[in-house]
Amino acid sequence: MxxxxxxxxxxxxxxxxxxxxxxxxxxxxxxxxxxxxxxxxxxxxxxxxxxxxxxxxxxxxxxxxxxxxxxxxxxxxxxxxxxxxxxxxxxxxxxxxxxxxxxxxxxxxxxPDSTALVVIIMGSPSDKTRCEIIQEQCHKLELKVEMRISSAHKETADTLNVISEYEGMGIPVVFIAVAGRSNGLGPVISGNTAFPITKLERDIWSSLSTPSGLGCCTVIHPEAAAQHAASILALNDHSLxxxxxxxxxxxxxxxxxxxxxxxx
CATH class of the missing domain: 3.30.470 (D-amino Acid Aminotransferase; Chain A, domain 1)
Incomplete structure (x- = not known):
């Protein structure tokens, strides 16, 4: 036919x-x-x-x-x-x-509720290029994104303050941790919040064996980080x-x- x-x-x-x-x-x-x-x-x-x-x-x-x-x-x-x-x-x-x-x-x-937010926390400015790819992928899905710089190793107290800032907003938030040389940023965030965390890592081997009680998703491609964050927020957003x-x-x-x- x-x-x-x-x-x-x-x-x-x-x-x-x-x-x-x-x-x-x-x-x-x-x-x-x-x-x-x-x-x-x-x-x-x-x-x-x-x-x-x-x-x-x-x-x-x-x-x-x-x-x-x-x-x-x-x-x-x-x-x-x-x-x-x-x-x-x-x-x-x-x-x-x-x-x-x-x-x-x-x-x-x-x-839909448009208050949901993806917060990308990078360990240093050198991680910005990869973070911008994540941001671009999130924007394609019309997700709001904020990017921050905070080193869990060099300024742990500041990192915890950044987390608390978004926890207090009363909106759905997914954190994406982007670190260049160490996998510490994601686990530190995961250990101090109940919000979902995705880690973008270059060296994944130690990232796959985080301490007990921590729940981080580990990916190596920026597009995958954006996809994972979107899939979490989509659970309560029919439009997304x-x-x-x-x-x-x-x-x-x-x-x-x-x-x-x-x-x-």
């Missing part, structure tokens, strides 16, 4: 299937954030006339999904209410209208989680397309 100049093979089918799953999961988490269950939905795909890419070509709303507030079917707020009517009366239509208005108001609550989920979908699509290209 060919649509819009594109032959629909198993690859195209898989792309549509996996895109559908990703879209559902993104919307499911968004609705769950306001205590509403997305039961199911339907969507349609099309072919972009210029790029020949498979795209979502549908409007997803109360005509195409089912919503149960608090997971209670009796409270459904979608078009199923209209379908279930035994008789279409003016009062019944008002109820349908009220349900659609309820959905429209709830959509305003999808705006959606960006991470779409990124994973796009990586999968690129790999499948590359494989198909080689085979052909």
């Amino acid at each position: 060919e649509i819009g100049g594109v032959k629909i093979t198993k690859l195209e089918y898989d792309i549509m299937a996996n895109t559908t799953i990703a879209i559902f999961e993104v919307l499911e988490r968004a609705w769950a954030s306001i205590d509403c269950t997305l039961v199911d939905m339907k969507i349609e795909f099309g072919i972009d006339a210029m790029s020949r890419e498979i795209l979502l070509s549908d409007v997803i709303d109360s005509d195409s999904w089912r919503l149960w507030p608090s997971g209670d079917k009796r409270l459904m707020k979608d078009k199923q209410v209209y379908r279930n009517l035994k008789e279409v009366t003016p009062e019944a239509l008002k109820e349908v209208k009220r349900n659609f208005q309820w959905v429209a108001k709830k959509l305003d609550l999808f705006i 989680w959606a960006k991470m989920r779409v990124k994973r979908l796009n990586i999968w699509k690129d790999l499948r397309k590359a494989d198909a290209y080689l085979r052909n």
Whole structure:
């Protein structure tokens, strides 16, 4: 079968299937954030006339999904209410209208909490280049970032003060420790806060054997540090989680397309 100049093979089918799953999961988490269950939905795909890419070509709303507030079917707020009517009366239509208005108001609550912060603490100014790569990757996910300089070896008290400063802000914070010659910065931070820590290290061997009671994630690439911090904050931010989920979908699509290209 060919649509819009594109032959629909198993690859195209898989792309549509996996895109559908990703879209559902993104919307499911968004609705769950306001205590509403997305039961199911339907969507349609099309072919972009210029790029020949498979795209979502549908409007997803109360005509195409089912919503149960608090997971209670009796409270459904979608078009199923209209379908279930035994008789279409003016009062019944008002109820349908009220349900659609309820959905429209709830959509305003999808705006995510933008207070989350990634704090990059570097041991010295010489670590700035790697920290800027982390910052760039975080900004791509629209994460707020602050960079600080503090040496856990040379000014331990100052490092602890920096940690306390962010602990007192009352917002979600992830620390990323970046040190050039020693792995001490991450464990010192981890030993003095309950907030999550990611360490960016060049020499990882001693970093993999930190003292008991410390929980640092150790990575060697700046991009991985940003990814790990984002994945932690995404646990309580459906919008950030959606960006991470779409990124994973796009990586999968690129790999499948590359494989198909080689085979052909």
